[in-house]
Amino acid sequence: MEPTYDVVVVGAGNAALCAALAAREGVSSVLVLEKAPRERRGGNTYFTGAAFRFPYDSLDDIRRLIPDLSEAEAEAVDVGAYPASQMRDDLLRLSDGQADSELTGILVDGAYPTIVWMREQGVRWVLLYGRQAFEVDGRRRFWGGLVIEAVGGGAGLSDRLFELTEEAGVEVRYGCGATGLLKGGEAAISGVSLAGGEEISARAVVLACGGFEANGEMRKKHLGPDWEHAKVRGTEFNTGDGIRMALEAGAAPYGDWGSCHAVAWDLNAPLFGNRRIGDLYQKHSYPLGIIVNAHGDRFVDEGADFRNFTYVKYGREILKQPHRAAFQIFDAKVTHILRDEYRIAQATKASAETIGELADKLGIDRPGLERTVAAFNVAVQPGPFDPSRLDGKRTEGIEPPKSNWALPLDAPPYVAYAVTCGITFTFGGLRIDREARVLDRGGRPIAGLYAAGELVGSLFWGNYAGGSGLMAGSVFGRIAGRSAAREGLARAKMSF
DSSP states (O other), rough: OOOOOEEEOOOOOOHHHHHHHHHHHHHEEEEESSOOOOGSSSSGGGSSEEEEEEEEEHHHHHHHOOOOOOHHHHEEOOHHHHHHHHHHHHHHHTTTSSOOOHHHHHHHHHHHHHHHHHHTTOOEEEEEEEEEEEETTTTTEEEETTTEETTTTHHHHHHHHHHHHHHTOOOEEEEEEEEEEEOOGGOOOOEEEEEOEEEEEEEEEEEOOOOOOHHHHHHHHHHHHGGGGEEEOOOOSSSSSSHHHHHTTOOOOOOOOOEEEEEEETTTTTTOOOTTTTTTBBBOOOOGGGGEEETTOOOTTSSOOOOGOOOHHHHHHHTGGGOOOOEEEEOOGGGGGSSSGGTTTOOOOEESSSSHHHHHHTTTTTTHHHHHHHHHHHBOOOOOOOOOOOOOOOOSSSSSSSOOOOSOOOOSSSEEEEEEEEEEEEEOOOOOTTTEEBBBBOOEEEEEEEOOOBBBBTTTTTTOOOTTHHHHHHHHHHHHHHHHHHHHHHHHTTTT
C-alpha cells in the first residue's frame, strides 16, 4: 500500500513541531499526531518559561535574534558572552561526564544556528529580564548563560509553533494517541497504529512525545519509592508511550533512567500542570535566602552555583524531606528582587515579624528553625553581595555551607514559601545517532524511525542546565525532521 504520509511526527511540543517544520521543508506531506485534545495541546512546552540556552559571543549575536532591540535597550543591558566551550563544559560538568559527549557536541554546535532558524521561521524572542538579570551599576546584567525567551513564554511559544506548522501546510490531528509502530519490508518502520485500531502509514516516523513523567507506575519503577507522589509540572499526556513503542520495536534504552528534571513546586499546586498558571508554581529565587525542611533544618547549599545549575537536583532533594515539603525563607533585604512567580496569588506563603512566628504559621518546628537561623546568621562572612555573579559571600562553620550570596536573615518582615517536588521530565529514553535515527540494541539504526525531545536518552544525567531542554528539543527536532524527510524521499523513489 502506498504510504499516506512522507513523515508522521508523534507528539506536538517544541521538539515535535520543530521536526514537522523541518520535514516540511523537504517533503510535501507531514502529519502531526497530538494525543491531547486541541484545547490541551502542546505537551510540556506549554508549561515552560520558554528560555533557551545557546552559545553567543556578544550582544550582536543577541540582536540578530531580536532585531527590534532599540539602542537605548542595548545600552541598558550587559549580556556578556557565553562561548560554546563554556556551554559544553557546563553540560558535561553537570552530568559528571556521564552525558553522551557526541550528542552534547551536536547540541552545542547546533544551538545558535537552530535558534536563528527558528527566528527565520517566525518565532519571536525577547530578553529574559525578569528571571535572568539583576541591576548592577545602572545596567541589567544577565547571568548563568541564559539571555532570551520566546514571546509569551511557553504558551506563546507553543501557540506560535502551531501557527507556523499549520501555515506550512502540515496536518495536525488532535486526540490521536499512538499505540504502536508498524513494520514493513526489511523491518523498516512503515507507520503507526492509533488507539481504536486505526493505522497510519508513513515513509518515516519521528517520535517526539515526551518521557514518562506523567506515568506514576513507571516513575516508581525507574525513579524509586515516593516518586509516584511527585506533582507533575506539565502535561498529563506524557506517559512514556513513545519510549514503550520504540522499545517494543527493538530500540535500545539509553541514559539515566533513575533520574529526572525536577523543580521546587508550590506545595498546594494541582497534581498536573495548570495551563492558566503555567510555570509560575515554581519557586527559584532560593539562592537569595535559605531552604529548610519541616524540622527547621537546612539540607542543601543554596548558593553552590547559579540556580540554573542547581534547581533540578534540589527539586529532587525536597522529595526526600519529611512530608515531601520544604520552605524557602527570605527577609526584607531581598524580597524586592525575588522572581515574578513569588507574586502570584496562588503561592503558599506566610509572613511574620519574627522567625518563630513564621515557623508557627507554616507548621515548621519553631525551636528548630530558630536555632537554624541563629546559627546561619552567625556563620555569614562579610563581603559584597552581588546576585549577578558567584560573589563568594559565604558562611563558615555550619553544614551545609552556603557558598555564595549568604546574607543574614535579620530584616523583618520575614516571608516563607512552602514547596514540594514537581517533576518536569525524565532523563532515560532512547538512543539516537547524530542524524537523530533511533538505534537498536546492536547500535544499528532502525530504518524509518527518528526521535527528538525529552524521550532521547543521555542528553542529561543526574542534573541539568536551565534552558537546555527546549534547546535540545529544537536542535534534535530539526535534525530528526530533516533526516526523516530525506529517508521519506529516498523510500518514495524506491517505490517507483
